[in-house]
Amino acid sequence: MSNDNETIHEPDERLIYDFFLAAERQGPGSPEATLRALSFVNGLGERPFVADIGCGTGGQTMVLARHVPGSVTGIDLVPEFIDRFNRNARELGLQDRVKGVVGSMDNLPFEPESLDLIWSEGAVYNIGFERGITEWRKFLKPGGYIAVSECVWLTESRPAEIHDYWMSGYPEIDSVARKTEQMRKAGYGDVSTFILPEECWTEHYYTPLSKLQRSFLDRHKGDRGAENLVESLRQEEDMYRKYKEFYGYAFFVARRAD
Numbered sequence: 438m439s440n441d442n443e444t445i446h447e448p449d450e451r452l453i454y455d456f457f458l459a460a461e462r463q464g465p466g467s468p469e470a471t472l473r474a475l476s477f478v479n480g481l482g483e484r485p486f487v488a489d490i491g492c493g494t495g496g497q498t499m500v501l502a503r504h505v506p507g508s509v510t511g512i513d514l515v516p517e518f519i520d521r522f523n524r525n526a527r528e529l530g531l532q533d534r535v536k537g538v539v540g541s542m543d544n545l546p547f548e549p550e551s552l553d554l555i556w557s558e559g560a561v562y563n564i565g566f567e568r569g570i571t572e573w574r575k576f577l578k579p580g581g582y583i584a585v586s587e588c589v590w591l592t593e594s595r596p597a598e599i600h601d602y603w604m605s606g607y608p609e610i611d612s613v614a615r616k617t618e619q620m621r622k623a624g625y626g627d628v629s630t631f632i633l634p635e636e637c638w639t640e641h642y643y644t645p646l647s648k649l650q651r652s653f654l655d656r657h658k659g660d661r662g663a664e665n666l667v668e669s670l671r672q673e674e675d676m677y678r679k680y681k682e683f684y685g686y687a688f689f690v691a692r693r694a695d
């Protein structure tokens with residue numbers, strides 16, 4: 438993505454990986470939110486097969502794996518994230534049942550009806566919520582669960598600045614009610630939802646990221662791409678602080694309906 442037309446919104450992908458590799462998580466969330474979502478999942482059995490799609494370096498995967506028996510496969514497009522994921526699993530002694538695999542969420546390496554639980558935090562937007570939940574359903578056993586977090590509007594209307602910001606970044610953002618309806622249409626039932634609390638964005642995401650910015654800029658002294666990346670992260674955080682009453686992330690937990 439590095440080219441002459443590079444803008445502040447399109448930093449070099451390698452720089453993005455380098456920056457986020459040092460972070461515990463690559464999107465908003467928290468261990469408490471992961472466990473709250475897990476509390477809506479019942480009857481997993483003794484050896485469930487779980488997939489965490491768009492797992493990043495596995496912050497939430499390790500929380501999940503400590504509370505779920507069986508095997509957990511993390512899938513992410515970025516090999517550096519998967520290397521770190523597998524290192525984290527080894528350090529926690531989870532390597533026998535927690536594995537990271539490089540792969541894409543639009544071409545998952547699972548057998549049909551093989552998964553008891555699909556997990557995905559802050560990642561489905563990469564192919565779009567509706568497409569993701571629709572295409573992933575066939576990998577679930579009948580009655581299997583999906584737990585996915587996704588950005589949502591929190592109010593019916595909003596200032597033009599934040600509306601336009603999301604329309605240019607992710608126009609699929611919508612209300613919890615509309616996304617719940619999409620889940621029903623895609624063949625899921627028993628849909629439970631909750632909004633991630635503010636600390637999932639601040640204490641667990643933007644604050645740790647801003648602490649990483651100094652060492653990142655030191656590592657890439659004089660690199661305009663690195664400066665642009667940090668600037669765009671700061672802008673994103675400013676936007677959140679200014680407009681957080683209007684948007685957030687919601688968790689959706691549901692069951693394959695047949």
Ligand code: SAH
Nearest residue numbers: 462463464491492493513514541542558563
């Ligand atoms: N679930 C993690 C990471 C969220 S960031 C967390 O909550 O911290 C989104 C992740 O999706 C990144 O790690 C990114 O590399 C990954 N990703 C982007 N496109 C993808 C694709 N097509 N297939 C699999 N992973 C993808």
